[in-house]
Amino acid sequence: MAQSAKKIPKYKMIENYIMQNIKSGHYSKGEPIETEQELSSKYSVSRVTVRQATNNLVARGYLSRSQGSGTYVAEKKVVSRATTVKSFTEEMKAMGKKASSKVLDFKVVAANREVSQKLNLEIDSPVYHIVRLREADGEPMMIETSYMSVMAYPDLTYERLSRSKYSYIEEERKLIIDHSHHIVVPIMPTEEMIGYFGCDQASPLLKVFNTTFLTDGSILDYTELVINTEKYQYQSIRQK
Structure with a gap:
């Protein structure tokens, strides 16, 4: 299992982590997720990698961004x-x-x-x-x-x-x-x-x-x- 996990790109691991928190209700709709800095530290990656993960979820409709405020779980669209x-x-x-x-x-x-x-x-x-x-x-x-x-x-x-x-x-x-x-x-x-x-x-x-x-x-x-x-x-x- 550990060997296969290593093959998963870090940005995909972050995506999966965020999606699990959304589906479990740990992240509520309209509430902010962890900051890029927090996710960067958690996964020992650059903020660019974190942004790749969150960009993908924004494009898919699960997250939204408020300029200068942060990244949030998207409301119903x-x-x-x-x-x-x-x-x-x-x-x-x-x-x-x-x-x-x-x-x-x-x-x-x-x-x-x-x-x-x-x-x-x-x-x-x-x-x-x-x-x-x-x-x-x-x-x-x-x-x-x-x-x-x-x-x-x-x-x-x-x-x-x-x-x-x-x-x-x-x-x-x-x-x-x-x-x-x-x-x-x-x-x-x-x-x-x-x-x-x-x-x-x-x-x-x-x-x-x-x-x-x-x-x-x-x-x-x-x-x-x-x-x-x-x-x-x-x-x-x-x-x-």
């Missing part, structure tokens, strides 16, 4: 389980929460090479550049940056974006959303993200690169989502 393509508004309604959107930016720009490839448009085609802060019961959940073709959706307005974009597509335009393709990566927050979410600068966030398709095969939009992992846990369930 809003959890999204994406089995079908749903709007943020629909997801929050199903959870008994009220979704809202603050439009931070809405303008027409010329599509660069990356955006034109994502939307299957010619370079320099006019596209909407949309940035929204998505909230649930007034809590900031994600920052959404989207690109959509102006030619395909000439009647898109600020007012429609302040509500549900998917409702505009499905109820007003009578189009059917078929599926979306997404890639999820961890990122470190920028000053702007910290300003909106109030998160710790050392706490990782999740970024989702998402392309949504209609039933006719055309592309509805290309969106980049930055998720406030201290409040919103994104999950995807794959069905065979």
Whole structure:
């Protein structure tokens, strides 16, 4: 047993220790865990190793950080389980929460090479550049940056974006959303993200690169989502 234990990386041992304390109730929700210095001394490792362990648990939703205060056992989060393509508004309604959107930016720009490839448009085609802060019961959940073709959706307005974009597509335009393709990566927050979410600068966030398709095969939009992992846990369930 001792020989196999030596093969476990120190950061993983710290993760396991913290998880055992959470599951046993030794750490209560909302309460701080030991400091990095205490865990560093306990396991004879650097604070970088401790931070690796706690970063992993923050990303998985078990811990949260308060800037300048410490690391805490995370409170219950809003959890999204994406089995079908749903709007943020629909997801929050199903959870008994009220979704809202603050439009931070809405303008027409010329599509660069990356955006034109994502939307299957010619370079320099006019596209909407949309940035929204998505909230649930007034809590900031994600920052959404989207690109959509102006030619395909000439009647898109600020007012429609302040509500549900998917409702505009499905109820007003009578189009059917078929599926979306997404890639999820961890990122470190920028000053702007910290300003909106109030998160710790050392706490990782999740970024989702998402392309949504209609039933006719055309592309509805290309969106980049930055998720406030201290409040919103994104999950995807794959069905065979």
